[in-house]
Amino acid sequence: MKIAVCGKGGVGKSTVSSFIIRALLERGRKVLAIDADPSPHLARLLGFDDSDITPIAEMKELLDERSGRDGPFYNLNPKVDDLPERFMKKKDGLSLMVLGAIRQGGAGCACAENAVLRNLLNRLLLSKDEDIVLDMEAGVEHLGRGTIASVDHILIVVQPYRGSIETAEKIDRLAQDLKIESLHIVANNCRDEEDVRFIEQLCGRKPIGVFHFSPETARAERKGVAITDAAPELVKEADNIIARLEKA
Template structure:
């Protein structure tokens, strides 16, 4: 199963990604966790010691240069558009509790539509992860799902959009839904997070009535506490973990 998790910054998509990673690991699955958000913090959510020591793939200048046959730091010029990437997940990942984690990082670009060696390597790598890896892949995406191309997107088993009760979150979710449909993702589901009451739940269901909700996670101060302590949310928040288990069960049922 290949899963992409998206949503507005701060909505809890990384928390959900970490919880689903634990869910699948506890099911005995081989899991590859991918942090595809330039504001990377999945390592923290998984409880990786010293996450600041992880170098994102996009910042490995020598690797990018070797695989794309480009010159580090040079603008323009020719470079390889189909670099070798199949060994990268096993060679450049960090292992935590039996889960492999790889941080992709972001690409600084001066204008829209920019093609550079880093972006080509990341796009090719994500394509490999989705199409050719024989394990559960959970990708914590940025809101714009920028790393997914049209061909790759159609092979994503589920795009989970995380929303919280609030107009800005709803607007971001609708934007992600439009982007997803434009590149061919059809298997889109929602998860409500930071839900305090039945009223919050009804607000989300009313404003996003065209799509299925996998479940709802409660607002829990312990999730914030876990983030402050650099611990995985499932270590401190049993209620959130219970909700995530229900979401994971529903996810596998509708595969």
């Protein structure tokens, strides 16, 4: 299955992505994790050594070369097929590709560079023999119809505060415009039943999963070690989410 994880800044997209990835691996699946966050740190959360990882979005020379930019002209279908092999990190059934931020069109848009990143993302999403988890920025708008069409499920992470749920509603509307059918709320950082109820009431629906506040996860993140080893109960909840998505 191909899952995209989005939500307001700091709500726990990378945390939720990491536990879903871990749960898929524990099911014996091969997983491709794609980090499309402007300040990517999924590698560290998953226990990769990230000291030698440069996001593709920051490889200026490579992007210039592939985009074939010449003044205002650039290649709309740049070559990317060799890039996964060159830049993918691998470990125990898990592959990781760190893309970095893919920007939306419009004023100040680095469109030539984005054509390369978007092409690469689309190519990665075509992978047939792996499950995919895409850790994104807030919304889905910068992805475009073609890209989003290759994702099976979208998870919007929210926390028990109004701002995160307002962002989720915006994403929900955009997703509906893009005709995405499988879209679900994941409640994160809940401390008690009241937190879960607040989310249910404001979202007007039940979350597909609830991640409780996990001091072990917070501690592992601060230490800079893999969070996925720190909280088996969050792996379990991620596994429940996968089971529900499979039925959806």
